[in-house]
Amino acid sequence: MARAQRISDDLARRQADEPAGEVAHFGPDEPLVLDAGVALSPFQIGYKTYGTLNAARSNAVLVCHALTGDQHVASDNPVTGKPGWWEIMIGPGRPVDTDRYFVICSNVLGGCMGTTGPASTNNATDQPHGLSLPLITIPDMVRAQAMLVKRLGIDSLFSVIGGSMGGMQVLQWATQYRDMVFSAMPIATAARHSAQNIALHEVGRQAIMADPEWRGGRYLIEDTRPSAGLAVARMAAHITYLSDAALHRKFGRRFQDRDAPTFSFDADFQVESYLRYQGEAFVERFDANSYLYVTRAMDYFDIAAEHDGSLAKAFAGTKTRFCVVSFTSDWLFPTAGSRAVVHALNAAGASVSFAEIESDKGHDAFLLDEPELFAITRGFLASAARARGIA
Amino acid sequence: MARAQRISDDLARRQADEPAGEVAHFGPDEPLVLDAGVALSPFQIGYKTYGTLNAARSNAVLVCHALTGDQHVASDNPVTGKPGWWEIMIGPGRPVDTDRYFVICSNVLGGCMGTTGPASTNNATDQPHGLSLPLITIPDMVRAQAMLVKRLGIDSLFSVIGGSMGGMQVLQWATQYRDMVFSAMPIATAARHSAQNIALHEVGRQAIMADPEWRGGRYLIEDTRPSAGLAVARMAAHITYLSDAALHRKFGRRFQDRDAPTFSFDADFQVESYLRYQGEAFVERFDANSYLYVTRAMDYFDIAAEHDGSLAKAFAGTKTRFCVVSFTSDWLFPTAGSRAVVHALNAAGASVSFAEIESDKGHDAFLLDEPELFAITRGFLASAARARGIA
Numbered sequence: 001m002a003r004a005q006r007i008s009d010d011l012a013r014r015q016a017d018e019p020a021g022e023v024a025h026f027g028p029d030e031p032l033v034l035d036a037g038v039a040l041s042p043f044q045i046g047y048k049t050y051g052t053l054n055a056a057r058s059n060a061v062l063v064c065h066a067l068t069g070d071q072h073v074a075s076d077n078p079v080t081g082k083p084g085w086w087e088i089m090i091g092p093g094r095p096v097d098t099d100r101y102f103v104i105c106s107n108v109l110g111g112c113m114g115t116t117g118p119a120s121t122n123n124a125t126d127q128p129h130g131l132s133l134p135l136i137t138i139p140d141m142v143r144a145q146a147m148l149v150k151r152l153g154i155d156s157l158f159s160v161i162g163g164s165m166g167g168m169q170v171l172q173w174a175t176q177y178r179d180m181v182f183s184a185m186p187i188a189t190a191a192r193h194s195a196q197n198i199a200l201h202e203v204g205r206q207a208i209m210a211d212p213e214w215r216g217g218r219y220l221i222e223d224t225r226p227s228a229g230l231a232v233a234r235m236a237a238h239i240t241y242l243s244d245a246a247l248h249r250k251f252g253r254r255f256q257d258r259d260a261p262t263f264s265f266d267a268d269f270q271v272e273s274y275l276r277y278q279g280e281a282f283v284e285r286f287d288a289n290s291y292l293y294v295t296r297a298m299d300y301f302d303i304a305a306e307h308d309g310s311l312a313k314a315f316a317g318t319k320t321r322f323c324v325v326s327f328t329s330d331w332l333f334p335t336a337g338s339r340a341v342v343h344a345l346n347a348a349g350a351s352v353s354f355a356e357i358e359s360d361k362g363h364d365a366f367l368l369d370e371p372e373l374f375a376i377t378r379g380f381l382a383s384a385a386r387a388r389g390i391a
Numbered sequence: 392m393a394r395a396q397r398i399s400d401d402l403a404r405r406q407a408d409e410p411a412g413e414v415a416h417f418g419p420d421e422p423l424v425l426d427a428g429v430a431l432s433p434f435q436i437g438y439k440t441y442g443t444l445n446a447a448r449s450n451a452v453l454v455c456h457a458l459t460g461d462q463h464v465a466s467d468n469p470v471t472g473k474p475g476w477w478e479i480m481i482g483p484g485r486p487v488d489t490d491r492y493f494v495i496c497s498n499v500l501g502g503c504m505g506t507t508g509p510a511s512t513n514n515a516t517d518q519p520h521g522l523s524l525p526l527i528t529i530p531d532m533v534r535a536q537a538m539l540v541k542r543l544g545i546d547s548l549f550s551v552i553g554g555s556m557g558g559m560q561v562l563q564w565a566t567q568y569r570d571m572v573f574s575a576m577p578i579a580t581a582a583r584h585s586a587q588n589i590a591l592h593e594v595g596r597q598a599i600m601a602d603p604e605w606r607g608g609r610y611l612i613e614d615t616r617p618s619a620g621l622a623v624a625r626m627a628a629h630i631t632y633l634s635d636a637a638l639h640r641k642f643g644r645r646f647q648d649r650d651a652p653t654f655s656f657d658a659d660f661q662v663e664s665y666l667r668y669q670g671e672a673f674v675e676r677f678d679a680n681s682y683l684y685v686t687r688a689m690d691y692f693d694i695a696a697e698h699d700g701s702l703a704k705a706f707a708g709t710k711t712r713f714c715v716v717s718f719t720s721d722w723l724f725p726t727a728g729s730r731a732v733v734h735a736l737n738a739a740g741a742s743v744s745f746a747e748i749e750s751d752k753g754h755d756a757f758l759l760d761e762p763e764l765f766a767i768t769r770g771f772l773a774s775a776a777r778a779r780g781i782a
Contacts, residue, residue, distance in 0.1 A: 035654070036654040134654065135654040192644065194635060194638070194639060194644075195635075195639050195643055195644065195662045196634075196635045196638045196639070198644070198660050198662050199626075199630050199662050200630060202626070202662070202663045203626045203630065206622070206623050207598055207601075209656070210598075210602065210619035212603060228601035229601060231601070232594060232597050232598045232601055232623065235590075235594045235597060239587065239591060239594065242587075243587075244585060244587045247590060248585060248586050248587070250586070251586045253583065253586065253589070253693060253696075261691055263427040263526040264526065265600070268690075269586075269589050269593075269690065271586045272589065272590070272593045275590055275593055279597070292656060296656065299659075300652055331635070
């Protein structure tokens with residue numbers, strides 16, 4: 001690897017064991033029993049908090065991140081140096097107001113930013129887990145988060161909020177730990193991964209595993225990196241986060257730094273140049289095996305399957321207040337998936353509001369400047385805070 | 392390579408120079424001047440014909456194939472042994488009735504089934520062209536087809552028909568050789584490639600070029616094959632040919648040969664197994680460099696750009712009868728793109744009918760059993776045949 005790339009790689013690699021921010025360690029007395037049927041122990045969770053927990057311990061908001069997100073939701077990212085991924089939503093005076101709420105965000109199990117994942121060191125061998133780590137599921141991620149929340153002395157969360165895979169965790173929290181969840185906001189998500197979603201993830205995994213530098217998952221030990229494969233996976237995924245209209249508006253058929261096509265395989269078009277950049281930037285901050293694990297967790301996600309195929313049954317008797325949000329141009333998690341959740345919540349007699357926000361920005365709309373999303377979040381949390389008696 | 396794969400590979404490779412079916416050779420006296428600014432000479436066109444040209448030479452139908460199609464439209468494919476790719480549409484008694492019409496289908500320039508492309512032998516070096524072949528455009532493909540049509544002694548085509556990239560060629564024919572086209576049927580296509588389409592193609596190209604076995608395009612000379620990269624490209628593309636609904640109907644979240652997930656990266660889900668098969672089957676019949684060339688030709692396609700940005704101007708004064716067809720669930724070439732063509736044809740005062748067919752089968756609907764498409768094709772051709780006086 002080139003020197004600059006090596007420095008960036010080292011920086012990213014170190015986060016797997018010694019992340020910026022807080023770390024909660026769970027020893028042999030607190031194993032995590034995974035859906036795969038094995039106990040993970042020891043393990044750790046990297047997390048960040050923002051704001052102050054009130055005396056009643058009633059104002060905690062858990063924010064769940066998406067596929068390639070991390071715990072640095074509202075402060076600079078230690079690897080990229082960029083602002084937190086949801087600073088537009090979370091912070092002092094923001095819709096999730098850290099002057100009022102105590103925000104917790106942890107890196108997911110299987111991730112590469114400080115929570116145990118394939119890039120973390122296995123104490124037994126002093127080498128990275130790699131593919132020896134058992135597969136992780138969304139319920140496993142949520143189980144780990146629940147252990148963290150209890151460790152922080154919190155019995156009940158004021159709210160659980162997240163988009164995309166974060167929204168899957170929100171829904172899982174609301175069924176698995178329903179008594180701990182006062183309110184829940186699943187955004188741009190679904191109660192199960194669709195065949196098309198699984199197919200798109202499988203392409204990304206095959207791109208990584210096709211890269212000879214992947215070395216059967218042993219690249220960290222053998223000091224190679226499947227950068228080309230991971231970049232292709234990211235490029236393919238990135239297209240699914242946007243929309244036809246958004247790509248047309250941003251790039252159209254405009255050329256990059258030229259007036260006419262070069263009649264070559266160079267990045268003639270702006271959209272090609274942009275995509276290549278997305279692929280290159282991603283490999284500097286994300287672990288390829290983590291990408292395999294976390295995509296697989298999403299594929300396995302299907303809440304109804306655990307409840308005799310009935311989503312309504314999964315939510316039966318819930319007291320949680322729900323606010324479900326989707327975006328019109330999101331074709332990765334189309335509104336139909338959110339509607340299915342709303343129908344099930346209605347059938348279960350739950351308290352639920354639903355907003356389909358008009359936007360041409362595609363799936364990524366939940367991360368962008370969408371005033372309607374901010375207004376809805378503010379209103380929903382304010383109403384729930386009144387109901388819970390939060391000042 | 393394994394022996395079975397090698398035999399299949401040899402079979403596919405031979406088609407590049409000595410295809411099954413007919414071949415038209417064009418020598419130094421008939422160069423093809425490419426949009427890239429160079430003259431291609433010598434070159435050849437592999438093609439097939441079905442039915443009989445009438446005495447008036449007025450019943451010829453040119454069928455244009457899509458990205459990975461070939462000339463074997465209505466008879467067994469010499470490489471795969473499978474039926475022709477559009478036998479449901481073309482043959483005796485079919486909507487394009489070979490008892491009545493003389494059907495011509497040629498492999499596109501840049502292809503790998505007998506028309507000059509990167510896998511063809513360069514006579515000057517006795518080695519495959521590889522990336523030394525200049526880039527090809529859709530107008531170049533059509534220019535070559537026009538030379539073939541003239542070679543066959545046909546001054547005017549009764550109809551030009553094609554879907555997807557085939558539809559692009561139809562639109563190009565109707566502007567570049569308007570006096571040679573009596574009727575035209577562009578299906579599931581657009582007058583230009585969108586930013587999203589370019590992005591999707593770029594992912595496929597990057598997957599191929601990321602494969603070290605691609606060897607900078609010299610894999611045929613160095614006797615390797617970028618099979619893994621080409622398979623990933625095909626898998627990614629294949630998803631775009633279907634629809635969310637079609638994938639759900641075909642596969643849902645069903646497991647492949649098992650009752651429960653394996654908690655591994657095996658193909659647990661049927662949709663994964665299906666996709667992997669699509670990738671593996673494709674690399675046995677298609678040349679990776681051809682994939683680069685032909686996708687690039689589609690990216691460059693933009694009819695209006697050649698006519699001061701006005702699509703209506705491109706069709707001004709046309710006497711061709713048009714029938715434009717799209718499918719509701721096609722998100723690769725959405726109806727909006729067909730509607731733009733129809734609006735331009737209306738503005739140009741052309742004779743045009745338009746059908747948006749209700750289907751959940753996605754882009755590939757044009758290749759599948761869609762009775763409405765067959766009825767429309769029959770009706771359109773019958774009416775045009777009456778107008779042209781074909782018995």
